[in-house]
Amino acid sequence: MRLVVASCAARYSGRLNASLPRATRLLVVKADGSVLLHSDGGSYKPLNWMSPPCTLALTEVDDESAAAGVTARWTVQHQKSDDRLEIDLYEVLHDSAHELGVDPGLVKDGVEAHLQELLAAQIGLLGAGHTLIRREYPTAIGPVDILARDAAGGTVAIEIKRRGDIDGVEQLTRYLELLGRDPLLAPVRGVFAAQEIKPQARVLATDRGIACLVLDYDAMRGVDDVDARLF
């Protein structure tokens, strides 16, 4: 990994065209050839970058640019598309290289899959008398997150999202239409469950007779921990 701090300007062309006026920035060149161009603020997203696989070449600086103070020009070309990033370097304030080795990678816990596990284990959150039929119940257009049976013997299809917006309601609507045609399951009620439900999504769901259920992840995890301790 090479780290360069320099005054620079850049131009990107590919899926869009963008340009970056001269300023002092951090340039990171990774072992796989990818390049990141970071300012001293914003978020984790670079101002400009090139993803691997790509190659970095030093191209010649024309006289006019040299006269304007450009000391080097990097051309970073993507190997599978015509995406290209050109960087003009002016003053270089820092330049160092480091051996990092391979990274073992990130271990994650607690995403949508986890919410599904927790709700399946605590299916009573839907109301007394509910029982789980199965998780990831298959249909022609993809699996329904959870299929359950209510106290009256009716079927309940549940779509789970971390953030519940309008797309999730549409998705559940499609499942309900399909499942409702199955005489073994019909009639099928819908429940839209999410850690957070957007107002628009709630309106649409309610309009379609779909119930909304806000999930409290910490509380659900807490119950799970208690269970874990009991057994």
Next chain:
Amino acid sequence: MRLVVASCAARYSGRLNASLPRATRLLVVKADGSVLLHSDGGSYKPLNWMSPPCTLALTEVDDESAAAGVTARWTVQHQKSDDRLEIDLYEVLHDSAHELGVDPGLVKDGVEAHLQELLAAQIGLLGAGHTLIRREYPTAIGPVDILARDAAGGTVAIEIKRRGDIDGVEQLTRYLELLGRDPLLAPVRGVFAAQEIKPQARVLATDRGIACLVLDYDAMRGVDDVDARLF
């Protein structure tokens, strides 16, 4: 901006829990307090990070960790949520600080907005005899990209996407339902226009009687350039 190359391990807790085993990585501390933790590969996304606004504090290293080789512990706490990133530093291979100043930012040259302009100017691509009513035609649930009239005097609502997937078809469907109730406009046909239309989206659109139109951005821009030259 502070750059540190060090052997480190990290734990993130917040919207999810994640951990990162010990390895040599780049740590970037930006002026706004945000922290990025990069490996020497992958993409522009860090392995772990904390977005601003946040504060970095040096916390005490307990004896056990110190015995295991931890020389410093950073706790990066988000200021508006309970997101937290803890980083244990082992060997530090590089540590430097740099003044970067404020960045003037990126100048972009858009795509979807441009597609809309181009199609409005070349409305004949829908078929002979089409005329533009207006772009961004307002409705109660948001503006329709383009509203046009066909040769027979019927209304056509057009939704434009760069990549046409199922969401776009749903969006257009909602517009059509609403516009179709307006006696001054009804009946209203739908056209789903995109640079690329996903098979699922095409099936759904066709099933609902919505026409699909694949847009050739380069060709449309070419026509536009010719026009620009003629006038």
Next chain:
DNA sequence: AAATTGATGTCGGCC
């Protein structure tokens, strides 16, 4: 390989 879908998405525009 193509398609689908979730993401600690992030980012910008508009209300």
Next chain:
DNA sequence: GGCCGACGTCAATTT
């Protein structure tokens, strides 16, 4: 400040 849609979305998983 919140909501909503686009993104050079990226990246993992499944068909």
